[in-house]
Amino acid sequence: MKAAQSGERGGNGAWIRRFHPAPEARTRLVCFPHAGGSATFFHPVSQAMSPAVDVLAIQYPGRQDRRSEPCVDDIEKLAELVVPELRAWTDRPVAMFGHSMGASLAFEVARRLEQEGVTATGLFVSGRRAPTAFRDERVHLADDDRIITELKRMSGTDAAVLGDEEILRMILPAVRADYRAAETYRYTPGPDVSCPIIAMTGDDDAQVTLDEARMWADHTSGGFNLHVYEGGHFFLTAHAAAVMKVMTDHIESRSPVRD
Structure with missing residues (x-):
C-alpha cells in the first residue's frame, strides 16, 4: 500500500489531520x-515526534473547518464513524493516544x-477514568454560563478563547455535544483489547482518581502501566516532554525492525 498523502487518504480527509x-x-x-x-491541539506533538512517528490527529465535526457540520454527541457513534476513516492508514503499526473524552x-x-x-501497538489513555x-x-445539561465556568475550571481551552466571549459562545455547541458524549458514554461488555494500555493522570485531577485510572x-x-504526574486535568501541558517520551519509548520498543 502506498504511503498516505497529507490529509487525503481514508475518505474525504475531513476526519484526519496530518500536520x-x-x-x-x-x-x-x-x-x-x-x-x-x-x-490542532496535537500540532506540537506531531512536530516533536516527526519524522520518527507519523502522527495523525482526529478532527471531530462541529468545530474549526468542520463548524458547519452537525456535532456527534455519542462516543459509540463517533467510533463507528472514525474506524472506516482509519482503515486506509493501517498499512503499518498504529498506536493511539486520547485525552479525557478522547481516551474513551x-x-x-x-x-x-x-x-x-x-491490533494497536499501544493505547495511551490520558486524564480519563476507565470505562x-x-x-x-x-x-451537558447545564446552561451556557455553567459550561463556560467548567471550561475555565478545567483549563483545557486556549486562554485567548476563554477571554473572548464571542468565540466562547461560538464553540459552545461543540463543547456541549462533547460533554454529552463523554458523560453519557456507557461501557458495553464484550471483547476489550489485547494491546498494552498505558494510563496517564494528574495527581490533582478531580475528574480521575488513581483507583479509577488503575481500572484500565x-x-x-x-x-498495563500507570504514569502519574503533578497537576490537574491538563497535566500534560506542563509535562508534554515527559508524556511524549513515554509514548516514544513504547512506540520504538514495538516498532518493526527495518530490513
Missing part, C-alpha cells in the same frame, strides 16, 4: 482530542479495529 507527514516512519500515532478540543473514544476505536484484525468507572455527570488494567490482556 507533518512522515512517510518513512515505521509507526503511526493516532491522537483523539478532549471534549471541546480539536485536531480511542479505546472504542481500538476495540473495533481489533475485531477487524488490526467501567462510572460517574453520574450532567454538565481490567480492559486489556496485553499489560
